[in-house]
Amino acid sequence: LATATISDTIILDTTAPSWTMAVSGGAAVVATRQVTVDSTVTDLAAIQMRIDPGTGAYGGWFAYAASVATMLPSGDATYTLRAEYRDAAGNTLALSDDVRLDTTAPAVSIVPAPAVPDGGGGWYVTTPTVTLSAGEPAALTWAWDVPAGPFTAYTGAIDGLAGAHILYARATDLAGNVGTASLALAVDAVAPVTSASGVPGGWSSAPVTVTLSAVDATSGVAWTRYRIGAGADETYTVPFAVSAEGTTTVWFRSADVAGNLETTGSVDVRVDTVAPTGTMAVAGGAAAVDAVSVSVDSTVTDLTAIEMRVDPGTGSFGSWFAYASAVTTSLPSGDGTKTVRAEYRDLAGNVATLTDTVLLDTTAPSGTMVLAGGAAYTATVSVSVDSTVTDATALEMRVDPGTGSFGSWFPYAATVTTSLPSGDGTKTVRAEYRDALGHVTTLTDTVGLDTTAPSTTPSGIPGGWSSAAVTVTLSATDAGAGVAWTRYRIGAGAVETYTVPFPVSAEGTTTVW
Numbered sequence: 001l002a003t004a005t006i007s008d009t010i011i012l013d014t015t016a017p018s019w020t021m022a023v024s025g026g027a028a029v030v031a032t033r034q035v036t037v038d039s040t041v042t043d044l045a046a047i048q049m050r051i052d053p054g055t056g057a058y059g060g061w062f063a064y065a066a067s068v069a070t071m072l073p074s075g076d077a078t079y080t081l082r083a084e085y086r087d088a089a090g091n092t093l094a095l096s097d098d099v100r101l102d103t104t105a106p107a108v109s110i111v112p113a114p115a116v117p118d119g120g121g122g123w124y125v126t127t128p129t130v131t132l133s134a135g136e137p138a139a140l141t142w143a144w145d146v147p148a149g150p151f152t153a154y155t156g157a158i159d160g161l162a163g164a165h166i167l168y169a170r171a172t173d174l175a176g177n178v179g180t181a182s183l184a185l186a187v188d189a190v191a192p193v194t195s196a197s198g199v200p201g202g203w204s205s206a207p208v209t210v211t212l213s214a215v216d217a218t219s220g221v222a223w224t225r226y227r228i229g230a231g232a233d234e235t236y237t238v239p240f241a242v243s244a245e246g247t248t249t250v251w252f253r254s255a256d257v258a259g260n261l262e263t264t265g266s267v268d269v270r271v272d273t274v275a276p277t278g279t280m281a282v283a284g285g286a287a288a289v290d291a292v293s294v295s296v297d298s299t300v301t302d303l304t305a306i307e308m309r310v311d312p313g314t315g316s317f318g319s320w321f322a323y324a325s326a327v328t329t330s331l332p333s334g335d336g337t338k339t340v341r342a343e344y345r346d347l348a349g350n351v352a353t354l355t356d357t358v359l360l361d362t363t364a365p366s367g368t369m370v371l372a373g374g375a376a377y378t379a380t381v382s383v384s385v386d387s388t389v390t391d392a393t394a395l396e397m398r399v400d401p402g403t404g405s406f407g408s409w410f411p412y413a414a415t416v417t418t419s420l421p422s423g424d425g426t427k428t429v430r431a432e433y434r435d436a437l438g439h440v441t442t443l444t445d446t447v448g449l450d451t452t453a454p455s456t457t458p459s460g461i462p463g464g465w466s467s468a469a470v471t472v473t474l475s476a477t478d479a480g481a482g483v484a485w486t487r488y489r490i491g492a493g494a495v496e497t498y499t500v501p502f503p504v505s506a507e508g509t510t511t512v513w
Helices: none
Strands: 021-023 034-039 047-052 067-071 077-087 092-101 108-113 129-134 138-144 163-173 178-187 193-197 208-215 221-228 240-242 246-256 265-271 277-282 293-301 306-311 326-330 336-346 351-360 366-371 382-390 395-400 415-419 425-435 440-449 455-459 470-477 487-489 495-497 502-504
Touching (some): 047 067, 366 440, 382 425
Antiparallel strands (some): 047 077, 221 246, 277 293, 336 351, 455 470, 470 502
């Protein structure tokens, strides 16, 4: 008996597939209608699946795939997507996931505080704080001036802005939709800075031209105004001159377009166009001096401090030094008139020159003096004092007529009369000559005072009559000046100068004189 063995295999599957399923990888929100249904489903047998994309109706069955694309219904909303999985034994598995369709970009709001510029020309003068917001949960970022970023994550109010900028804001919602906004902001919280130029650091000998320069790096300078001293405010357009003598304060300030007002600044302008004025005298105004060291005495004034220098008569000035009302200088040697110059210079450079002359006289008067024209004797007590005395200055004189005491001083004269002390004899007369500086020269001369006439005695004459011619001898004596001459006359004859005895021979009586 022949036999045959026949066999068959069948799979017993009483277990449904195991699973996971999520929409678009588990996203809660998507920005496009096209999504993926991502699932991991396993079974002993082949699997089929079908999808309800949120419409409430499944599509047809198709071979299982781990990720399949489907299309959400139109319109932003939250949708429930369902997927069914079926194995060969007819076991089924139903899975679902919710996803929100969001195709609308967030509305980004940029809100500055203050809300509107508080300065001029659209500028803020107070630094604003800027707040960003979106109408839905979103990641906010921002950037200055560059639309494409890089962007900075928004964590709170934005501040610290200076200058003119554009703030770009971006909000990215959970679906990845990006909303953008921008706002131009101009912030100038800093006042302009104004500087003055053309003003010397010290004094000027001419009017000063002042130039004002204002700088504002943000909104720009709107205007610059100034005031000269106590004058009216002026709007600056071009450089201006300050010509008032003395110190003048120029006040100035500027405002920018945003309205920031600068604190008033100032500069002192010092103008002195007038040279120092006053007087100068050498040695207190003396006409003459007896030493080369003299004082230069001056009273000189000016708006500013003064310095001075002196030419003592050499023709060359010394160095400048601080002004003093009395300074000492040395005249060049050698008696004579010296011209001293002093220059006075103020801080502006103005110079005044003052001049004085003085006579340098270091020598006592000189000359000669004689009595009675140089006579050895005088017969009278009244005699002349004859002198030739010179000096660089005016002279005065006084006389000691021989008494040992001088009389009073009186103006010099070439010939003056004095009275010798009585009593014949030699008289010593002194005359002193004094110049204007007190130099004294004493000159002396002697003269014999002889007020007694000579005595002449005839001899050789008999007491009676003579029978022959008589020879007469004359003998003259003088105890003072001595006999100068003896003269005689015989009768009515001529006067003769006696030299030798002479005869008298006429008959009769003859008188001899």
